[in-house]
Amino acid sequence: MRVEDDLYFRIDRLYAEYCACLDEGELEAWPKLFVEDGLYQMISRENYAHGHPIPLMLLDSRGMMLDRVYALRNANIYQPHRYRHAISGVRITQQDDEAIGVSSSYIVAQTLTDGTTDVYQAGSYYDRLIDGEVGLRFKERIVVYDTTRVKTLLATPI
Amino acid sequence: MRVEDDLYFRIDRLYAEYCACLDEGELEAWPKLFVEDGLYQMISRENYAHGHPIPLMLLDSRGMMLDRVYALRNANIYQPHRYRHAISGVRITQQDDEAIGVSSSYIVAQTLTDGTTDVYQAGSYYDRLIDGEVGLRFKERIVVYDTTRVKTLLATPI
Amino acid sequence: MRVEDDLYFRIDRLYAEYCACLDEGELEAWPKLFVEDGLYQMISRENYAHGHPIPLMLLDSRGMMLDRVYALRNANIYQPHRYRHAISGVRITQQDDEAIGVSSSYIVAQTLTDGTTDVYQAGSYYDRLIDGEVGLRFKERIVVYDTTRVKTLLATPI
Numbered sequence: 001m002r003v004e005d006d007l008y009f010r011i012d013r014l015y016a017e018y019c020a021c022l023d024e025g026e027l028e029a030w031p032k033l034f035v036e037d038g039l040y041q042m043i044s045r046e047n048y049a050h051g052h053p054i055p056l057m058l059l060d061s062r063g064m065m066l067d068r069v070y071a072l073r074n075a076n077i078y079q080p081h082r083y084r085h086a087i088s089g090v091r092i093t094q095q096d097d098e099a100i101g102v103s104s105s106y107i108v109a110q111t112l113t114d115g116t117t118d119v120y121q122a123g124s125y126y127d128r129l130i131d132g133e134v135g136l137r138f139k140e141r142i143v144v145y146d147t148t149r150v151k152t153l154l155a156t157p158i
Numbered sequence: 159m160r161v162e163d164d165l166y167f168r169i170d171r172l173y174a175e176y177c178a179c180l181d182e183g184e185l186e187a188w189p190k191l192f193v194e195d196g197l198y199q200m201i202s203r204e205n206y207a208h209g210h211p212i213p214l215m216l217l218d219s220r221g222m223m224l225d226r227v228y229a230l231r232n233a234n235i236y237q238p239h240r241y242r243h244a245i246s247g248v249r250i251t252q253q254d255d256e257a258i259g260v261s262s263s264y265i266v267a268q269t270l271t272d273g274t275t276d277v278y279q280a281g282s283y284y285d286r287l288i289d290g291e292v293g294l295r296f297k298e299r300i301v302v303y304d305t306t307r308v309k310t311l312l313a314t315p316i
Numbered sequence: 317m318r319v320e321d322d323l324y325f326r327i328d329r330l331y332a333e334y335c336a337c338l339d340e341g342e343l344e345a346w347p348k349l350f351v352e353d354g355l356y357q358m359i360s361r362e363n364y365a366h367g368h369p370i371p372l373m374l375l376d377s378r379g380m381m382l383d384r385v386y387a388l389r390n391a392n393i394y395q396p397h398r399y400r401h402a403i404s405g406v407r408i409t410q411q412d413d414e415a416i417g418v419s420s421s422y423i424v425a426q427t428l429t430d431g432t433t434d435v436y437q438a439g440s441y442y443d444r445l446i447d448g449e450v451g452l453r454f455k456e457r458i459v460v461y462d463t464t465r466v467k468t469l470l471a472t473p474i
Contacts, residue, residue, distance in 0.1 A: 005325055009163055013249075020247035023263045024282065045398075082203075082304045084263045084280040086244035086402035086423070089336035091329075105339045105400045107244070107425045107433075109265045109280045115306030117265075117280045122400040122425045122433045124340065146398045148431030167321055171407075178405035181421045182440065240361075240462045242421045242438040244402035265402070267423045267438045273464030275423075275438045 004092075011090060011102060011129070014136045019085040022157065027072060030157065031065035034138045035130050038062055042143040042158060045123065056145075056154060068157070078155040082111045083120065099128040099139050106143075108158055110151075121147040121158060162250075169248060169260060169287070172294045177243040180315065185230060188315065189223035192296045193288050196220055200301040200316060203281065214303075214312065226315070236313040240269045241278065257286040257297050264301075266316055268309075279305040279316060320408075327406060327418060327445070330452045335401040338473065343388060346473065347381035350454045351446050354378055358459040358474060361439065372461075372470065384473070394471040398427045399436065415444040415455050422459075424474055426467075437463040437474060 014033065021030040034040065042057040059065045072078075086107045094101030103126050110120035123145035130139045143158050172191065179188040192198065200215040217223045230236075244265045252259030261284050268278035281303035288297045301316050330349065337346040350356065358373040375381045388394075402423045410417030419442050426436035439461035446455045459474050 005322075006163075008325070008329070009166070013166070016247050016249055019263060020249050020261065023247055024261070082280070084265050084304070085246045086265055087246055088401045088403055089332050089339055091332055091336050103336065103340070105335060107265070107400050107402055107423070109277050111280055111304035117277050117305040119277060119425050119433050119435060122398070122427055146400070146427035147433040164321075167324070171324070174405050174407055177421060178407050178419065181405055182419070240438070242423050242462070243404045244423055245404055265423070267435050269438055269462035275435050275463040277435060 007092070007100070008090070010136050011092075011100075014129070014138075015087055015090065015104070018138075019087065023082070023084050025082070027069045027156070028066075031062045031069065034062050034065060034141075035132070036062050038065075038138050039140040040065060040138075040143075040157060041141070042145065042154075044148055045144050045146050046148070048142070048144045057143075057157065065157075072155060076155055078153050080113050081156070083156065083158070084109045084111075084117075087125075099130055100136075102127045102129060106158070118151070120151060121145050123147065123158075165250070165258070166248070168294050169250075169258075172287070172296075173245055173248065173262070176296075177245065181240070181242050183240070185227045185314070186224075189220045189227065192220050192223060192299075193290070194220050196223075196296050197298040198223060198296075198301075198315060199299070200303065200312075202306055203302050203304050204306070206300070206302045215301075215315065223315075230313060234313055236311050238271050239314070241314065241316070242267045242269075242275075245283075257288055258294075260285045260287060264316070276309070278309060279303050281305065281316075323408065323416070324406070326452050327408075327416075330445070330454075331403055331406065331420070334454075335403065339398070339400050341398070343385045343472070344382075347378045347385065350378050350381060350457075351448070352378050354381075354454050355456040356381060356454075356459075356473060357457070358461065358470075360464055361460050361462050362464070364458070364460045373459075373473065381473075388471060392471055394469050396429050397472070399472065399474070400425045400427075400433075403441075415446055416452075418443045418445060422474070434467070436467060437461050439463065439474075 040059040041055045043055040088105045090104040107122045108120045111117040126142040128140040129136050198217040199213045201213040246263045248262040265280045266278045269275040284300040286298040287294050356375040357371045359371040404421045406420040423438045424436045427433040442458040444456040445452050
């Protein structure tokens with residue numbers, strides 16, 4: 001098996017696990033896909049393109065992500081919902097000693113308590129992955145959303 | 159090639175064939191992806207979570223599936239439509255002597271005769287696959303839909 | 317690695333690159349995925365099924381595709397938008413000395429300048445691929461859309 005094939009295969013598995021954690025409601029497993037000092041950031045296409053550092057969500061360690069999940073489970077008030085992700089256009093954009101750069105597209109459909117499902121958000125993932133002892137993990141996932149008119153409160157990570 | 163890689167590859171092919179049969183209107187080929195005594199069941203998230211055995215659709219042999227397809231072609235009255243599937247989050251959840259457990263997410267878009275396309279349904283597939291002489295086949299596919307407010311009559315399997 | 321596995325892997329990479337070019341706004345890179353005398357055609361399901369040769373878009377060389385991109389960048393007037401593709405049901409339908417036939421399904425979500433995202437179009441890709449010195453390229457991509465009620469002007473290729 002070629003080295004590059006194997007890497008794409010393992011990226012596919014990491015992304016499948018990421019989507020499954022969020023879509024199946026296994027939020028506690030989601031921070032484990034990041035390294036200890038990992039970064040999760042969600043920012044609009046416009047702010048990202050202009051270099052404006054104003055994200056909608058910013059979690060810069062696994063601890064903060066676990067806090068976020070704890071708040072979602074225990075403190076925050078929001079309408080229950082379910083996401084379903086669709087991922088495409090996965091490509092390795094950079095590879096150096098530190099990390100593997102990967103970009104991809106997402107479409108997220110959301111079902112609300114009234115039982116209707118609609119497209120909730122679409123955008124890009126710009127990732128930096130680390131290939132460590134436990135396999136591939138996110139060093140950084142920047143979620144750049146195209147959809148600026150968000151239909152309901154954004155509570156759960158995309 | 160690692161054994162696990164090869165299995166994921168073959169699951170991808172089976173799922174691609176499944177989606178293609180339904181999306182390209184090749185309904186007659188769809189039951190062939192199941193073993194002879196295969197089970198196809200579609201059930202709401204709520205009923206599934208509470209263990210209530212009231213599915214929206216229940217076909218417990220390949221013969222019943224062929225009957226269903228025959229009825230769709232010849233007897234049932236419903237608005238013509240086309241599905242397009244998007245699949246994500248494929249992961250092997252269990253492996254024993256009997257079968258391979260696999261879960262995944264789906265989003266289905268539907269086009270009606272008026273030419274409009276919308277998200278029709280989203281949910282999870284919970285599968286048990288058998289690896290037999292003719293390759294991987296469904297022993298069981300449980301379709302658990304998030305979308306309880308179904309826009310039009312559900313005629314074709316998801 | 318089995319030959320067929322490797323071919324599916326390379327088709328996945330080509331399709332990922334195709335989606336990424338269009339979804340990330342790298343339109344200039346899109347014609348390079350076709351051979352010099354490649355064909356890109358977009359046609360309704362109805363016309364395709366009945367053999368009526370009236371496409372919505374027809375570009376029969378890489379030069380014409382570059383022209384189209386140039387026009388989109390410099391001449392055409394249309395509402396700015398972003399696509400996100402979701403691809404499924406990829407299967408090799410034919411293989412001969414000349415080309416590899418592949419079919420697949422797509423769902424395209426679109427975000428407009430008002431910041432809303434919706435399903436824009438769904439349909440099938442029917443491809444003929446050439447495996448040349450620079451890897452897999454499109455000899456022909458026929459885009460057959462289910463969605464006949466197109467929400468806004470179709471400017472960018474699907």
